[in-house]
Amino acid sequence: MAEKEYIYFPGCSLEASAIEYDMSVRKVLTSLGVKLIEPDDWSCCGSTPAHSVDHVFAAAVAARNLAIVEKMGASTVITACPACLSAFKKAHLRMKKEESFKKEVNAILDEPYNCGVTAKSVLQILLEDIGPKAVAEKVTTDLPDLKVAPYYGCIINRPPEIMEFDDPENPLAMDKLMGAVGVNVCDFAFKVECCGAAFGVAKRKMVNELSSKVLTMVLDAGANCLVVTCQLCQQNLDLRQGQINSTMGSSFNIPVLFFTQVMGLTYGYSPQELGIDKHNVNAESLIKSRRPVEERIKEEQEKAKAKKPKAKKAEEEES
Amino acid sequence: MRVGVFICHCGNNIAGTVDVAKVAEAARMMPGVAFATTYMYTCSEPGQEEIKEAIKREKLDRVVVAACSPRMHELTFRRTVEKAGLNRYFFEMANIREHCSWIGEDKELNTNKAIEAIKLAVEKAKQNKSLVASRFKINKRVLVIGGGVAGMQAALDCADGGLDVVLVEKSPSVGGMMARLDKTFPTVDCSICILGPKMVDVSQHEKINLYAYSEIEEIKGYVGNYQIKIRKKATYVDWSKCTGCGACIEKCPSRNAYDSFNFGVAPARAINIPFPQAIPKKAKIDAQFCRQFIKGKCGVCAKFCPVGAINYEMKDEIVTEDVGAIIVASGYGLIDLDKLPEYGGGRYPDVISGIQYERILNASGPTSGHIERPSDHTEPKTIVFVSCAGSRDKSIGIPYCSNFCCMYIAKQTILTKDHIPDSQSYVFYMDIRAPGKGYDEFTRRAQEEYGAKYIRGRVSRIYPKGKKMVVKGADTLLGTTVEIEADLVVLATAVTATPDARMLAEKLHISYDQNGFYVESHPKLRPVETNTSGVFLAGACQGPKDIPASVGQGSAAAAKVLSIFSKDTLESDPQIARVNTNVCVGCRKCIGTCPFGAIEEQQLRDGRIVANVIETVCAGCGICNSTCPCGAIQLQHFTDNQLLAEVNALCLT
Amino acid sequence: MTVEKLKEAVRKILPEVDVVIGYRQGFDPLHATPFFMTKPEQVDQLIWNPLCVQNLCSYLPFLKGKVGVIVKGCDSRAIVQYMQEKLIARENVKVIGVPCLRVISVKKVLAAINQQSVQEVTFEGENILVKTPEGQKTIPLADVAPRKCATCQLATPLQYDLLAGDAIQSNKPQDTFEETKEFEKLPLKERRAYWEKEFDRCIRCYACRNACPMCICQDKCIAESRDPHWTSQRANVTEKSMFHMIHGLHLAGRCISCEECERVCPMDIPVAKIKKKISMDLKELFNYEAGMNPDDTPPLYTFKIEEATIKEHEL
């Protein structure tokens, strides 16, 4: 029984290199009673390489998809990919603001886009529409050994005037969701620091340095795993770890998971169902200790009982 | 009617882009104009002489000067015509400089525009009526708002000049920001040591009535006669009994009050005295932290107070004071760290603001002058100072320079080295701004004698790494990025207007700029005056300012007040509303719309009710004039007929 | 309600007041005229029928002492507006309210009978019967009612001390300013031409002003004064327009839509049209209708620090 329906735009990478992101998104949202409808005949979002060559064309490519959504009678489209999200939002906002630009873009399109669709990330609807409370209710499984550092990357909430979600310098959306599903979240200072992925081909040395810093900070924060919301972050930080280790003399072995994969684990899905086995760095050692959530609750209650007399005493002392 | 028109060249300022000879020729053709001439500088003494002579020679009864803005010289020329025996309101000014020669590029168009401006002024002048100012007595008491160094200086100078002073300070003690500082630049003398005696003088001066922990509630009246309502905030301690012994503070069980004097460096007790040298040295309770108020039971301080001064039932009290002038010295504020998310936004305890560091350095501060990190109380060895933390940053709406940060950072690096000889200070800066006497030498000493390393560039991010804070920035001189692992980071947070600056300005009817700082009458020539007569400015409420500048302004404002109070009466402006009782139908609409309550009902002998303007209360805005349906109430010098003459001069062709 | 009930009410009130203002027949049976009653024997001449169109409240701000007045629903807004503006002391006025569903427009009746002289007028049900030298003509009242009656919401006056008859409810639709909105659809040029043509016909007789219950300046009107000298006596369309703008703007937020100005205009200039437009705008901006609530303040004599409905205009 679906309580909510969303038009869901997967985008190119979630059909290929990041198919596990798509798998986990679908699993998690299904568990939460959300029905996802994929628009017919969706096409490239325009994020690359069009946007670095021709703004009108890039916006037209994005607007084509938004027009399809608009024609379906929906006012919201969701996507997991920050690049698609950014492309949609940029095209939408500029068309809405500049009548002349809108005309230019619509002149290219068969069906005009009338600026009636808001694009949101899966992260945003999980936090705002569904809410941490509902997200927490579906948890069945505890992950006692997992200590995650949420890494937001560069574009999910920047530039703030376009993305209009969360704090651009200290975002908390994933922290809140991870907290809601009972995972240990570490205070991570490099949440929005550049990992260098955009220069992955051109300037490998620089990327290695930047990514290495991010990974170092993960360990400094006391975490053993990165959770991400962007498949490019995931790919860069996961696949490159070997390269970094060999060039920088480090020995990182930090799994990089999509936040939906971690949520899926707490909802009781297997690592295979969530595509965790597709990653380069193996997460098995961190998640093999998973157990029914009731066990943790029991453990916590016992701890609290043992603590209580002490706490009471301390309180008395204070007064 | 014989109008004389005097057209000023203003050197080349006007004559450069306006054909003044042609303008004079056109003016001579205007109906009513008996004489028109041009002069190089009409405002000069010979220029004014020429006007006086022409008035007598040509028997002029109206004078128009076409020159700069009337906001500049209207008063000058009014006096000139008055000296020649004309009523000063028979004078009109045409602005052909600011509104014409300086802004238009086409000489033909400018010339024509100047002619029209004169035509407008001539038509208005012909409608002008003789107006005579009446005199009224002034109340020679002065209100000083703000007990920082500027306000105290102003209060002391006024009091020494024989005036009664009402000094209102928002916080429980006078002293302001300067009382919080450790040392002052560039002399590195102890701040409280030089301020303390002034504070004592303020409290002991028989002419100064200090209201500490009080705010301005309402201001009514006009220059010479203001009625001020002051809200004395409830301290819950009877200050007539409190001896400042501190017994209550020692016993207070609520230990987590926010210490606004120390900018939150360490917690305070719910009942507190801000600092040892406080004037008055009296305790007050912060109700939002006090157990008695939160939980309804405690009463510890009341139990321990040896003189029974605690009174939990105390309420705010409103007192009224009548004064004749007001000096505003309400000071400045600082941005919160949460405006700087890239520097942690206040999340990291070892990233602090400059004023917090000042309190840490201060011997009477929460750490007794030992420099320690707020997180673990260890002594920092590497300290990074970031100047322009928010200042000169349009993206957060602070485009201006905060004026004194460069200097206090230099001072803080010197003090740091004095306290911890094996420490190393780094300073990230945009430009070193040290224009005062001995200032540049001082910043050089910080670098050359005290070894502070100055890095020219901005900081992009501050993040924790283990126990250290990593400061990542650019070194624009080397053209590279730098990262410094610091034990403590000090941000020179931007200076802002105080949060309630706008509210106070509205009460005072003075204007403020887009940043909330008060606007002076003239940026160069009237720096402590405002456009509201009787209200003067001193210190950082007008813009970020260091101590010597604030003290200078305090004295300047006091001198202005003493000068207007040197007479017993003031002239009232006759440009106020007047009622033609023959025409007034008694509809009372003017009474309801007057913002000053300056209009009252009056019953004539025939029983008719008409409006009556209270001369001393009317401020001359003319709202009543545009409200009155029958035109019975007319704002003198801006009457309907005067404005209609101007409209007609422009439109009827 | 019968005229007898009204007479009874007047007789009851007369001893308490100096004068009661009502209606009696004018120069012919089609015209009613204001009637000032000071003695009981005068009350016999009092009439009440749909020809009693004048707003008798207009006299109130200029009368001293205690006054009784006969007031229809529409007229009663003047009383409320006077109270808002403190132009009358309510305790000095005895209001005799009369329920009324519609009056009739004499101009419309005369048009229907070809401007002939009237010998006799009688009312039968919802019809007016007019006898002329050419014979008798029966006209439905609804056909000759003035515009304002079509959307009248005040069948019973808002204010009265004594109601002659039973209170009744209005059965009319609310005014949606259709006419105003239609006019606004015309091209700008046509609107300007329209007003130039209309105002050019004005003979500056000031009847509109004199009939207006809210034109309290009367002989002190700035349209005729030299100080201030807003308009000259030149008979061009600019000066005529200026007079009408003065009239219109002085009524902004005060016009009670009685349309007396238009009724009395000898040139049939649609002078109420501008006032209606302003009333529409002020209702939209400030949710204000003049003459409805004695505790209101006319919107142009007050302000809010934040005006939710006024947007800053971009250039």
Add this chain to the structure above:
Amino acid sequence: MSYVAGKELRIVGFLCNWCSYGGADTAGVGRFKQPTDLRIIRVPCSGRVNPLFVIKALLNGADGVLVSGCHPRDCHYSDGNFYARRRLEMLKRLLPFLGIDDRRFHYTWVSASEGARWKNVVTDFTKAIHELGPFHQKEEKTE
């Protein structure tokens, strides 16, 4: 003696003494170049501006009228511009009903420190009036 035909149109500005007149002075001191069409009438406060002045100007020959006061809350007389805002807004809505393009009348707020803003207001308003063209095509009918 009138505006320079062909180059200028007749624009009348009512400026409050404390803010906008000062803002225009500031623009002058800063040498912010502006079109020359505008003629300025100084009033103490925007609350002094009876809407009838605007109508008088428009009916008698102006092609555009500009009223500028202190920003709301900044009025030297505390409330003048609040009254002005209501009255002028009503006027702005009324003008098109009379067949006068409402772009011929603009009211705005410019403070004494906003020289650059004043230049923009004058430039944009003058441009708008030139786009609309002259309001009074023919000579006025005489009596």
